[in-house]
Amino acid sequence: MILSWKTGGILLGAVFFAAVLLVKPVGVSTQFVIFDGILWDAVDDTAVVASKDAKSGYASPNAYLNKSGGKYAKNVANPWNYSFVFVLALMGGAAVSALLRGGVSREERTAPAVWRANFGDAAWKRQVAAFVAGFIVLYGARLAGGCTSGHMMSGMMQTAMSAYIFTAGVFLAALPAAILTYRKEG
Amino acid sequence: MTTLILAIVIGGAFGFVLDRIGATNPNFIIGMLRLSNLHLMKTIFLAIGTASVLLYAGLMLGFVDPGHLDVKDAYWGVFIGGLLLGLGFAVSGYCPGTGLAAAATGRWDGVVFVLGGLAGAGAYMATYAWVKSTGVLDHVLGGKATLGPLSGTDYPAVLDSVPGEWIGLALGAFFIAVAALLPGRLRAGPPQAD
Numbered sequence: 521m522i523l524s525w526k527t528g529g530i531l532l533g534a535v536f537f538a539a540v541l542l543v544k545p546v547g548v549s550t551q552f553v554i555f556d557g558i559l560w561d562a563v564d565d566t567a568v569v570a571s572k573d574a575k576s577g578y579a580s581p582n583a584y585l586n587k588s589g590g591k592y593a594k595n596v597a598n599p600w601n602y603s604f605v606f607v608l609a610l611m612g613g614a615a616v617s618a619l620l621r622g623g624v625s626r627e628e629r630t631a632p633a634v635w636r637a638n639f640g641d642a643a644w645k646r647q648v649a650a651f652v653a654g655f656i657v658l659y660g661a662r663l664a665g666g667c668t669s670g671h672m673m674s675g676m677m678q679t680a681m682s683a684y685i686f687t688a689g690v691f692l693a694a695l696p697a698a699i700l701t702y703r704k705e706g
Numbered sequence: 707m708t709t710l711i712l713a714i715v716i717g718g719a720f721g722f723v724l725d726r727i728g729a730t731n732p733n734f735i736i737g738m739l740r741l742s743n744l745h746l747m748k749t750i751f752l753a754i755g756t757a758s759v760l761l762y763a764g765l766m767l768g769f770v771d772p773g774h775l776d777v778k779d780a781y782w783g784v785f786i787g788g789l790l791l792g793l794g795f796a797v798s799g800y801c802p803g804t805g806l807a808a809a810a811t812g813r814w815d816g817v818v819f820v821l822g823g824l825a826g827a828g829a830y831m832a833t834y835a836w837v838k839s840t841g842v843l844d845h846v847l848g849g850k851a852t853l854g855p856l857s858g859t860d861y862p863a864v865l866d867s868v869p870g871e872w873i874g875l876a877l878g879a880f881f882i883a884v885a886a887l888l889p890g891r892l893r894a895g896p897p898q899a900d
């Protein structure tokens with residue numbers, strides 16, 4: 521059910537190209553911040569406020585949402601913009617693809633085979649690991665200013681210096697971590 | 707409105723293809739990172755190569771607007787952030803995009819990864835002022851720099867004398883060659899039980 525590297529690579533490359541041809545290069549991780557901002561704004565009216573002094577027209581008491589003239593604050597106030605809808609559509613596209621190929625098996629939905637081969641079937645162990653990993657991944661992505669999509673795929677395509685620095689960091693950590701964590705192939 | 711339709715079409719296609727190449731399946735990501743299954747690495751090299759060739763050909767022929775390029779800033783935090791992302795990427799088998807996509811395919815660990823991700827992004831929001839004060843967000847290597855100068859943009863270039871479009875085309879071809887030449891795996895498989 522998985523595409524060959526040739527077909528898959530050309531299709532994925534076509535998506536990257538279509539994105540930059542029609543709008544801008546793909547990117548995902550900023551939208552985690554925007555969603556956090558939306559949740560915060562829902563429980564606290566002062567999280568994002570309209571401001572005539574800000575370049576974007578919006579300001580926030582949080583320094584991160586407020587940076588670059590309140591660019592993120594504006595997106596929190598108006599989430600129906602390209603980048604946020606792009607990420608929602610990404611989830612929709614993956615869900616449709618999974619449905620069409622018959623879905624993911626029950627065991628796999630709990631934990632991937634390679635995890636079960638190394639750490640057993642207990643769901644909670646995998647969930648603790650996934651939560652902590654998610655935390656580190658998104659903290660790292662925001663520190664770096666992008667993730668695998670924005671920095672690595674889009675960045676390498678644009679011959680950006682930041683992309684090479686990011687990719688070096690990712691693989692320097694990920695290769696030994698994966699080799700040491702997963703002794704058994706599964 | 708057009709923008710939102712484009713977001714739905716391009717984002718939807720991205721998610722669909724991520725699932726079809728196996729990127730929503732942590733077994734493939736972990737197999738790639740432990741060098742025992744390079745299927746995804748070959749796919750991704752071919753994808754970046756294909757996109758590069760199309761992009762730089764399009765820029766040179768004038769049908770891609772250079773204003774659509776979006777080069778990110780270089781600073782030491784990019785490297786440190788990359789290390790952190792790499793660590794979590796290896797343990798979970800998810801990055802931000804594939805984690806969201808995997809959650810949408812019904813993987814519960816993907817949902818939990820996304821929740822952890824929202825907490826991590828929130829933690830970065832809370833600590834941003836301190837991170838900035840340490841200086842790791844200050845520009846290095848020219849900031850938003852590319853390898854060669856790209857016509858129609860103001861991005862500084864590391865190699866001033868070679869057109870960036872030609873460098874991009876050459877790298878694109880190189881990535882395609884790497885995709886073709888990489889073997890299926892780099893490590894020996896587990897011993898056969900016979």
